[in-house]
Amino acid sequence: MKLDTRAIRYLTAEDWRVLTAVEMGSKNHEVVPTPLISQISGLRGASGVNRSISNLAKVGLIARVKNAKYDGYRLTYGGLDYLALNTFIKRKSIYSIGNQVGVGKESDIYVVADESGKQRILKIHRLGRISFRTVKANRDYLRNRNAASWMYMSRLAAMKEFAFMKVLKDNGFPVPTPIDQARHCVLMELIDSYPLRQVTSIADPPKLYADLMSLIMRFASQGLIHGDFNEFNILVHEETQEPVVIDFPQMVSIDHPNAEEYFDRDVQCIKTFFARKFGFESEEEGPDWKDVKRTGKLDVEVEASGFSKKQAKELDKYLQQIAKLNERDGDEAGGDVSDENDDDQEEEDRGSGMENEDDEQPDNSNLSEDSCEMKNEAETRAPRSGVTSV
Numbered sequence: 001m002k003l004d005t006r007a008i009r010y011l012t013a014e015d016w017r018v019l020t021a022v023e024m025g026s027k028n029h030e031v032v033p034t035p036l037i038s039q040i041s042g043l044r045g046a047s048g049v050n051r052s053i054s055n056l057a058k059v060g061l062i063a064r065v066k067n068a069k070y071d072g073y074r075l076t077y078g079g080l081d082y083l084a085l086n087t088f089i090k091r092k093s094i095y096s097i098g099n100q101v102g103v104g105k106e107s108d109i110y111v112v113a114d115e116s117g118k119q120r121i122l123k124i125h126r127l128g129r130i131s132f133r134t135v136k137a138n139r140d141y142l143r144n145r146n147a148a149s150w151m152y153m154s155r156l157a158a159m160k161e162f163a164f165m166k167v168l169k170d171n172g173f174p175v176p177t178p179i180d181q182a183r184h185c186v187l188m189e190l191i192d193s194y195p196l197r198q199v200t201s202i203a204d205p206p207k208l209y210a211d212l213m214s215l216i217m218r219f220a221s222q223g224l225i226h227g228d229f230n231e232f233n234i235l236v237h238e239e240t241q242e243p244v245v246i247d248f249p250q251m252v253s254i255d256h257p258n259a260e261e262y263f264d265r266d267v268q269c270i271k272t273f274f275a276r277k278f279g280f281e282s283e284e285e286g287p288d289w290k291d292v293k294r295t296g297k298l299d300v301e302v303e304a305s306g307f308s309k310k311q312a313k314e315l316d317k318y319l320q321q322i323a324k325l326n327e328r329d330g331d332e333a334g335g336d337v338s339d340e341n342d343d344d345q346e347e348e349d350r351g352s353g354m355e356n357e358d359d360e361q362p363d364n365s366n367l368s369e370d371s372c373e374m375k376n377e378a379e380t381r382a383p384r385s386g387v388t389s390v
């Protein structure tokens with residue numbers, strides 16, 4: 001799903017109201033009936049509403065749903081992107097959109113700029129897009145998921161990322177400065193860097209290795225385990241060669257029942273990577289779970305910062321389901337980024353009701369042993385040009 005912002009400046013105030021109405025209506029309607037869109041938008045006269053509906057559908061921000069019992073529309077990823085961008089533009093967080101610099105399994109990364117031209121990173125969470133392609137085959141798995149689960153879950157993922165980044169940054173951890181969050185998008189500082197995965201040579205591998213191991217210990221002493229601490233999620237600053245950590249979907253508390261396992265896996269990922277890539281093996285045994293001493297409670301602090309335990313559980317459960325689907329479908333789904341606009345009928349396959357049935361702890365067991373290898377290799381260096389105004 002490419003972010004095409006060409007139409008954003010041409011939408012009228014009425015179009016925005018109608019788009020917002022479709023978003024609001026889809027909170028409890030799989031397919032939002034046209035009369036409801038009209039009612040929520042508060043616009044007088046059917047002709048204006050119909051004109052806006054047709055404008056929005058033409059540029060793919062909403063999609064007419066065929067085969068439904070009644071005539072209706074649903075919001076597309078594009079529509080949600082526009083709503084989020086509009087919020088950022090109004091808040092003056094974003095002025096222009098540049099190149100896409102990353103396509104992850106579950107996010108798209110763009111360079112954007114504010115009015116002064118300062119460049120930033122926009123991360124658009126797109127949870128579940130891979131699994132959508134095979135959603136029919138996996139009916140049972142998703143039957144009880146919310147109609148708008150991709151929107152809701154992508155928003156939770158953005159909220160989680162923003163909350164963690166904020167708490168970590170405020171406590172002196174090397175993470176990008178979080179700038180803003182709206183719907184399923186996070187805006188953050190652009191780090192002049194390469195992902196460790198792409199770095200071909202490093203001046204001082206033992207130092208970087210030691211820095212990373214002490215980071216794992218620092219996280220743990222503050223009550224946290226990254227859970228996906230690998231060469232894809234560590235950026236190496238171009239000038240200083242200092243590490244900057246990104247991407248926190250798997251982050252868990254050291255009180256998690258599987259904490260030791262996740263901690264050991266983070267350590268092992270770094271060991272394996274340094275041995276393979278730089279031929280470096282430390283003489284020291286490396287950080288040991290037994291040496292972790294809690295001196296802080298960032299795991300608790302993050303819950304108080306706007307991302308609740310309940311939301312964390314909802315998100316973790318959904319991530320586990322998606323991981324299971326992807327695992328089951330193997331290569332068929334792997335890396336196949338589906339565009340949800342492709343298939344008008346898929347909405348039917350998603351049930352309703354976002355229940356939170358049990359009290360399970362977040363579980364990272366879906367990650368395979370070699371989770372260090374899980375990500376797609378994408379063009380990930382942030383180019384500094386091509387920023388166009390939206």
Ligand SMILES: Nc1ncnc2c1ncn2[C@@H]1O[C@H](COP(=O)(O)OP(=O)(O)OP(=O)(O)O)[C@@H](O)[C@H]1O
Pocket residue numbers: 101102103104105106107108109121123176188189190191192193194195232233235246247375380381382
């Ligand atoms: N703040 C940043 N500054 C510079 N580059 C960044 C920044 N954030 C992300 N990137 C680039 O985008 C790439 C992908 O980012 P990230 O790991 O957060 O998402 P993802 O891996 O695409 O998501 P997923 O885990 O769902 O696959 C990074 O490897 C990095 O090259």
